[in-house]
Amino acid sequence: MLQPVDRSFIGEGQAFGRLYGSQDPLLPFGNSDAFSLSYASDRKALANFMGGGGNRNVRTRATDVTGSIGLYDITPENVATITRGGIIVAPTTAITDELHTSAGVAFELIPFKYLPDLSKTVTVKTAAATALVAGEDYLLTPHGIQVLANSNIDATGVKISYTPRKSSAVQMLNSSEKEFELFIAGLNDAQSGEPYALRIRRAKFGLLQELPILGQDYLKLTGPIELLADSTVVADDISKFCQMDLAA
Structure with a gap:
């Protein structure tokens, strides 16, 4: 539907997380320049064999729901999260x-x-x-x-x-995958800082592909994320994956 007013969007804000299913406090990941979601789908089409071409029916089903976060605060917790590490406090x-x-x-x-x-x-x-x-x-x-x-x-x-x-020591590749609940407390910079929120109900962090310890630029941790269906959500009108809250 055509909108009578501008609703353009430039997102900024903070990412928070806690272990999935816990009552732990939602704690910030720190300075983050990017958070994105991606959807992969499986498409099956039934061709129209009765003449005229085209399809008789089509079904598109979401398969993988993934995300990515960029982190600039190199804390033991952030490094451990995307290297599947354990933390030992000195x-x-x-x-x-x-x-x-x-x-x-x-x-x-x-x-x-x-x-x-x-x-x-x-x-x-x-x-x-x-x-x-x-x-x-x-x-x-x-x-x-x-x-x-x-x-x-x-x-x-x-x-x-x-x-x-x-100090703390991150023992990389020394821990199992953990599931998180994530919350993006965002502001729309294109709308004078209008608030929005993204709620990720259940997610697993994957392994980062590269950890450039020596370099000339600020180190950025890029964490791949897999969104999983939350079986505790039973209402038909509530997403098992994520929800985005937008101001009216």
Whole structure:
């Protein structure tokens, strides 16, 4: 139907999610530049064999309902969601004499088990408990220590005492697929920020195809999504997949 007023659309807003079927809070995914839905269909046509060509009947059935989201906030939760990962939170209590192997060659990096808090004291000793000196034997980095030339670090290893900084480790491909309920809290920028909403009732995130860790542009996580039918929806006039709320 022809509309008497302009109803053009430019969508922006925030994506929220929680585990499907839970009463968890809907939490934001952060800065997202894109969210889209796609539909695949299976079409079966019955040809008109009585003359004149064309079709006697046709049936088009939706098959795959998929989506995609673009995320710029690189949080442990976002990375885990699209790499099928588990999250392990690092301790923040001091660690004494963490043992590491070493070769004792110049420029060798010896990363700590956890990212160190450089505002706290870090001490490094040889395997025989001889103190090593920062700036002479090693260079302290945000990841661990790097062996300097003419260092007293050798092939016997080192003992390191430090305090881990607050961090989390994403163990990629170490978890099962999880189902989510998603909510897009949107604003139509073409209509002076008029609100709209998209409710995804049940969805699974697929694996991202590429994770460009080194690069010159802002890292964007592109997460494929599969929309699944929600069997808890029994009303005929309510979609089992998604619903879009638009202001009048």
